Amino acid sequence: MESLLAGLLQAALAAAAAPLLTGVLRTLKARLVGRRGPSVLQPYADLRKLLGKEPVISPTTSWIFRVTPWLLASTSLVAALLVPLVFTRPTLVPAGNIILVMSLFMLATFFLALAGLDAGSAFGGLGASRSVALAALAEPTVILAVFALAIRAGTSDLGGIIERLAAEPAQAVAPGHLLALAAFFIVMLAETGRLPVDNPATHLELTMIHEAMVLEYSGHYLALVEWASAMKFLLFLALLANLFFPFGVPASLAPGPLILGVAALAAKLAGLVVALALIETAVAKLRLFRVPELLAGSFALGVVSVTSAFVLP
Amino acid sequence: MSAPGYLSAVLLGVLGTAGGLAGMLGWTWQLGLHEALPAGGLRLAMDPLSGLFVALVAATAVPTSLAGLEYARRDGRGWLVYLGFVGAMIAVPLAANALTFLLAWELMSLASYSLVLHRGRSDESVRAAWVYAVMTHAGLGFLLTGMLLLGAWTGSLAFADWRAAAPMLTPTARGVAFALLALGFAAKAGAIPLHVWLPLAHPAAPSHVSALMSGVMIKLGIYGLLRAGLDWLGGGPAWWGVAVMLAGAVSALVGVLYALVDHDLKRLLAFHSIENVGIILIGLGAGMTFRAAARPDLAVLGVAAALYHTVNHAAFKSLLFLAAGAVLHSTGTRNMEHLGGLISRMPWTAAAFLVGSVAIAGLPPLNGFVSEWLTFQALLHSLTVPRAGLNLAFAAAMAALALTAGLALACFVKAFGITFLALPRSPAAAQARESGRPVRGAMGLLVLACGALGLGPTLIVPALAQVAVPLVGAPAPPALGGGLTLRLSGDFASLSTPVVAVALALGVALPLAGLGLAGVGRRRRISETWGCGRLVQTARMEYTATAFANPFKRVFDFFYRPVRQLDIEVHPESRLFVRRIAYENPIRPLFEEWLYRPALGVLHRSARRLQAIQSGSANAYLLYILGALLALLVLR
Numbered sequence: 014m015e016s017l018l019a020g021l022l023q024a025a026l027a028a029a030a031a032p033l034l035t036g037v038l039r040t041l042k043a044r045l046v047g048r049r050g051p052s053v054l055q056p057y058a059d060l061r062k063l064l065g066k067e068p069v070i071s072p073t074t075s076w077i078f079r080v081t082p083w084l085l086a087s088t089s090l091v092a093a094l095l096v097p098l099v100f101t102r103p104t105l106v107p108a109g110n111i112i113l114v115m116s117l118f119m120l121a122t123f124f125l126a127l128a129g130l131d132a133g134s135a136f137g138g139l140g141a142s143r144s145v146a147l148a149a150l151a152e153p154t155v156i157l158a159v160f161a162l163a164i165r166a167g168t169s170d171l172g173g174i175i176e177r178l179a180a181e182p183a184q185a186v187a188p189g190h191l192l193a194l195a196a197f198f199i200v201m202l203a204e205t206g207r208l209p210v211d212n213p214a215t216h217l218e219l220t221m222i223h224e225a226m227v228l229e230y231s232g233h234y235l236a237l238v239e240w241a242s243a244m245k246f247l248l249f250l251a252l253l254a255n256l257f258f259p260f261g262v263p264a265s266l267a268p269g270p271l272i273l274g275v276a277a278l279a280a281k282l283a284g285l286v287v288a289l290a291l292i293e294t295a296v297a298k299l300r301l302f303r304v305p306e307l308l309a310g311s312f313a314l315g316v317v318s319v320t321s322a323f324v325l326p
Numbered sequence: 327m328s329a330p331g332y333l334s335a336v337l338l339g340v341l342g343t344a345g346g347l348a349g350m351l352g353w354t355w356q357l358g359l360h361e362a363l364p365a366g367g368l369r370l371a372m373d374p375l376s377g378l379f380v381a382l383v384a385a386t387a388v389p390t391s392l393a394g395l396e397y398a399r400r401d402g403r404g405w406l407v408y409l410g411f412v413g414a415m416i417a418v419p420l421a422a423n424a425l426t427f428l429l430a431w432e433l434m435s436l437a438s439y440s441l442v443l444h445r446g447r448s449d450e451s452v453r454a455a456w457v458y459a460v461m462t463h464a465g466l467g468f469l470l471t472g473m474l475l476l477g478a479w480t481g482s483l484a485f486a487d488w489r490a491a492a493p494m495l496t497p498t499a500r501g502v503a504f505a506l507l508a509l510g511f512a513a514k515a516g517a518i519p520l521h522v523w524l525p526l527a528h529p530a531a532p533s534h535v536s537a538l539m540s541g542v543m544i545k546l547g548i549y550g551l552l553r554a555g556l557d558w559l560g561g562g563p564a565w566w567g568v569a570v571m572l573a574g575a576v577s578a579l580v581g582v583l584y585a586l587v588d589h590d591l592k593r594l595l596a597f598h599s600i601e602n603v604g605i606i607l608i609g610l611g612a613g614m615t616f617r618a619a620a621r622p623d624l625a626v627l628g629v630a631a632a633l634y635h636t637v638n639h640a641a642f643k644s645l646l647f648l649a650a651g652a653v654l655h656s657t658g659t660r661n662m663e664h665l666g667g668l669i670s671r672m673p674w675t676a677a678a679f680l681v682g683s684v685a686i687a688g689l690p691p692l693n694g695f696v697s698e699w700l701t702f703q704a705l706l707h708s709l710t711v712p713r714a715g716l717n718l719a720f721a722a723a724m725a726a727l728a729l730t731a732g733l734a735l736a737c738f739v740k741a742f743g744i745t746f747l748a749l750p751r752s753p754a755a756a757q758a759r760e761s762g763r764p765v766r767g768a769m770g771l772l773v774l775a776c777g778a779l780g781l782g783p784t785l786i787v788p789a790l791a792q793v794a795v796p797l798v799g800a801p802a803p804p805a806l807g808g809g810l811t812l813r814l815s816g817d818f819a820s821l822s823t824p825v826v827a828v829a830l831a832l833g834v835a836l837p838l839a840g841l842g843l844a845g846v847g848r849r850r851r852i853s854e855t856w857g858c859g860r861l862v863q864t865a866r867m868e869y870t871a872t873a874f875a876n877p878f879k880r881v882f883d884f885f886y887r888p889v890r891q892l893d894i895e896v897h898p899e900s901r902l903f904v905r906r907i908a909y910e911n912p913i914r915p916l917f918e919e920w921l922y923r924p925a926l927g928v929l930h931r932s933a934r935r936l937q938a939i940q941s942g943s944a945n946a947y948l949l950y951i952l953g954a955l956l957a958l959l960v961l962r
Binding site for chain 2: 065067068069070071072073074075076083084086087088090091094110112113117119120122126127129130131132133134135136137138139141142143145146148149150152153154156157160163164167168169173228229232233234237301302305309312315319320323324
């Protein structure tokens with residue numbers, strides 16, 4: 014019962030904090046290029062505005078279009094119950110492991126791409142096609158990168174991986190581990206629609222992927238889609254932070270360690286967001302058909318990390 | 327006359343399912359018929375593995391026969407062959423000696439051959455049936471050779487005698503027998519590179535027959551591999567398993583890559599059958615490898631994963647074929663570029679196809695996800711087998727499986743999105759009508775099966791492990807958790823799809839209720855899709871299947887090797903006025919060009935050389951016979 018409560022609390026915390034993370038990144042990027050930028054709370058204001066507006070729906074669309082935003086919200090909430098964020102044993106961990114988490118994201122990708130096709134505009138199709146092309150290469154890589162860690166830890170349970178790797182800090186510099194980190198990081202950029210793969214700030218049709226796919230959404234549907242992608246961003250960053258830097262994630266539910274866990278996660282996320290802001294300011298967007306090369310490279314890194322985890326002592 | 331035929335097929339299906347399930351639970355029996363016939367006569371035997379496959383065939387035949395009932399209203403022919411096809415497929419797993427097995431096997435092949443040809447006299451179906459006949463008999467040739475060799479070495483054609491004598495054979499003999507049998511069965515299963523008949527024959531057959539061919543007939547190839555590798559020959563060295571696993575990895579990837587760029591709805595599904603057979607072979611190969619590495623506890627896991635995916639694929643693939651058949655019957659085309667918008671005209675079919683798509687793409691909480699999860703876990707368990715060479719093969723299989731899952735997702739976004747969503751791309755699609763009750767009922771049954779197989783792994787995996795235990799020589803099935811949670815090897819991995827399903831439902835319901843109470847989304851406006859200011863939205867503005875698949879064609883161009891053909895016809899007066907543009911971007915089939923064409927070339931050349939002795943005169947042939955007879959007498 015206690016763990017159920019803590020798990021729900023963790024999901025609620027993630028749900029509430031996700032737009033903040035996006036806001037912090039946007040403000041940081043603005044500052045880095047010399048603009049003042051919006052307040053870090055701007056995403057909340059955007060969501061509130063969108064929730065109050067009346068959605069415009071195309072008569073071409075079907076129920077898929079209207080169900081998808083709710084399904085996106087649902088998959089991100091369930092994923093937030095599965096991913097160890099502030100303690101290693103979230104409520105639903107017995108329900109599944111990294112394969113389940115990635116499959117939930119794939120479920121969301123699947124329906125979002127269908128919704129992109131549903132309105133019958135060329136934009137939606139273009140976004141859907143590009144988005145599934147990237148996801149098809151990216152999501153297997155995440156599975157492989159985490160498998161590389163699972164092979165070292167001797168369990169495929171996410172909490173178990175974190176606990177065992179935290180107990181052996183020397184593992185963090187093992188070659189397989191570093192390769193997996195590199196693979197995971199590249200894929201995280203692609204999966205959450207960051208530069209150099211996708212540009213979250215543009216609405217130029219030649220360059221966009223995610224934004225083209227959700228072009229037809231408005232009102233509270235758009236609010237749900239935006240919030241779900243903020244959640245996905247938070248969960249990917251948290252997975253990266255906790256799996257590859259598995260320190261300060263408490264296994265117990267006592268208030269002391271739990272507060273420590275929240276603080277540790279916040280510190281790790283802040284570090285990652287600064288790194289991301291620096292990268293996004295420094296690099297230009299890749300040409301679309303160069304992106305698969307990048308992802309194929311990260312897939313290869315994933316394969317190498319799995320083999321090295323098997324073969325190296 | 328055809329309706330009673332299909333009704334009796336439904337009855338046969340129900341009875342067969344019951345009998346098969348009873349067999350799985352331990353109702354084993356043997357039956358000898360006409361034992362006076364040469365080669366041991368006809369013998370049947372039931373054991374848990376036979377029971378599983380009998381139940382699989384029979385249970386799938388129930389919905390497909392229901393669908394056949396509806397199609398029979400328009401075209402009453404073919405029901406007797408159909409009934410024979412179902413009966414032969416039930417007989418194959420029950421066969422207890424080589425003669426019975428080969429008779430049932432050949433009856434199954436001939437019945438399906440004639441069903442492929444059934445649809446008419448078009449060049450396409452004639453060619454499909456021809457390629458199918460050649461490939462299936464090439465496979466039969468391998469089987470026959472393997473079985474006759476085994477018969478010669480063990481002195482019997484009864485499977486029970488092979489089982490007893492197999493340990494006494496030399497490793498080379500066992501290897502040769504396994505290779506021959508495996509090739510024969512792999513050709514039936516549609517594994518790469520013996521797959522060429524499958525994407526031709528499955529689409530050409532009537533849809534309820536395609537559902538049976540893809541759903542269960544190719545699974546009998548898997549059954550044969552299980553029998554030959556693990557039962558008759560009693561397991562073998564690690565290379566058997568590794569070969570099966572790598573063949574599976576290649577089949578999975580190649581199958582899904584071809585499916586991605588194919589826009590014929592039924593052929594796309596046929597290519598996905600190759601992919602799914604690949605996934606099954608990965609699990610089976612893992613099981614065989616674990617057995618060779620003296621880890622029967624893990625081998626149970628691999629074989630159970632393969633069996634689970636076999637059952638799941640039967641459910642969702644026959645569902646998808648029935649839905650595709652409903653689309654074909656209603657619109658007259660299988661070409662996705664002429665479809666679209668069917669979700670509003672055929673809502674039931676669309677929902678059924680969506681469920682099938684989610685299941686085959688391996689998405690939670692449906693059945694495809696569970697068996698892919700189990701296959702992944704079986705592969706991951708190789709970390710407890712410290713043999714670097716084997717581990718590399720497992721890593722390759724893992725990578726192939728992960729990539730396959732991603733690509734299958736993309737392919738079914740295309741298949742469902744282009745066929746069922748947005749605006750219809752042709753008048754036929756705009757006038758589509760929902761199919762009748764029998765087909766809808768059949769699809770409903772299969773949707774329920776996909777759901778039940780997805781939510782019940784804690785019941786199904788132990789049952790399948792029980793079937794796998796005697797095959798891999800394990801003392802007892804491993805502990806697999808219970809209640810709602812499937813647990814593997816202690817805390818190594820766990821999965822609870824019912825919990826995930828409930829959590830997903832709550833995740834939709836709670837925000838919906840919360841935001842609804844807060845008054846969000848009360849009003850909505852209907853307005854046309856945004857199109858940069860153009861006035862009327864038409865289907866020509868939609869993305870096409872070709873465009874959708876184009877990123878994949880570019881990423882994997884080393885595999886597809888596409889050829890770009892652009893043909894522009896301009897007005898004679900001025901080349902600024904374009905009259906017609908023809909653009910084609912076909913892919914080049916790798917295996918046909920590099921494997922089959924050279925092989926056929928050799929065949930043709932040697933046939934031409936042999937022409938010299940084909941004079942057509944009966945006297946010459948009698949002379950040949952005399953010569954052969956004399957040679958045999960001398961050589962004896």
